[in-house]
Amino acid sequence: MKNVRLVRHGESAANAGAATLDHASIPLTEKGVEQAKRVAQSVGRVPELIVASPFSRARATADATISVFPDAPFETWPIEEFTYLDPTRCVNTTVGQRKAWVDHYWANADPSYIDGEGAESFLEFVGRARSFLDRLATHPAQDILVFSHGQFLNTVAWLIERKPLQIDAQAMIDWRRYEIDNHVPNGCGFVVSRAFSDSLWTVSDSVDIYGAVNLNMLQARSCMP
Template sequence: MLTVHFVRHGESAANAGNATSDPALIPLTEKGWAQARAVADSFDVAPDLIVMSPFERAQDTALPTIQKFSDCPVEIWAVEEFTYLSPTRCANTTAAERKPWVDAYWGSADPDFEDWPGTESFSHLIKRARSVLSRLNGMTGKVVVFGHGQFMQAVRWLVVATPHRIDSDAMRSFRAYDMSNPIKNGETLSLDHDGQRWIYNQ
């Protein structure tokens, strides 16, 4: 049996409403650091593997858990956040300022659109999420993955909704699911794999 705990990073500067630029370098707030410590406190037994995103806010969230279980192996996987708006265009903007662009992106429901440079399509996000689930499949024990809200949502949506095609309808379905099932900063989602299928522990 495999148990995977996906942990969303603690509150970041962007989550707090501050202007940010490089999506990979957004820092945690003091509240975010407190959430990171609370995550570490929630684990009584060392995991068999700690996985983290290459993004700063996820790695900082993982740090207290890594320090608590210093003998646990740590790996960086492609579990970074879904960046679908061009970082160049969005430089030094707040979440509120980006909202019209966000609404337009999801309203278009084009799963293959890429807002170059430095972005990926919705189809690619789902491909990444499937790849991570495939990589985890076959492992045993307990794995803790420190990542990001929309990536975690993609993983959960794949397990719960089991979409067969990634088209405009699927993209709309994902967006509706994401908006109605928000993942909070510092929240943990748990999945089990029994050797045959993934099970989401609500």
């Protein structure tokens, strides 16, 4: 059985409501650092591989676990968060200030739309999540620990559970509802697994009451056929 433990980064400055300069270098807050430490304490067994997004908040969260397991192999994969708004117009803005742009983007529901240089389309974003699952399936490591972002992790789970045949406007609307209904808190996550004899992934819940991922207490989450 291949088990992949997926963790969202700890609380970032943007999550806490601060204005940020760019999407890639947002730091963790003090609370986010503590969440990262709790995640590291809950890991339990040495991962065969640790993977992180190139964005600093995910890497900083991963660093807490890397310090506990310094001999575990580490790799950076393109599993960064969905950048669907033009980064240049988002400079020095808060989540609240961007709300109208966010609402307009999702109401438009155009999977191929690109908001500006440095942004990606929903089609491209889903393609990255598909590529991530393909890479996991072929990687020789069987116990993998991944540090990424809320929307990316929800896309991975959505692909597994919804199994969309095409990425059209309706799929985009469904994803948005799914993402809101299945919000992944900072420092929390879930596990996806795949039997050697099966080509299908399954998803399990893995969140404890302290706001950190508890990787040793899993409950099956029902998946759509």
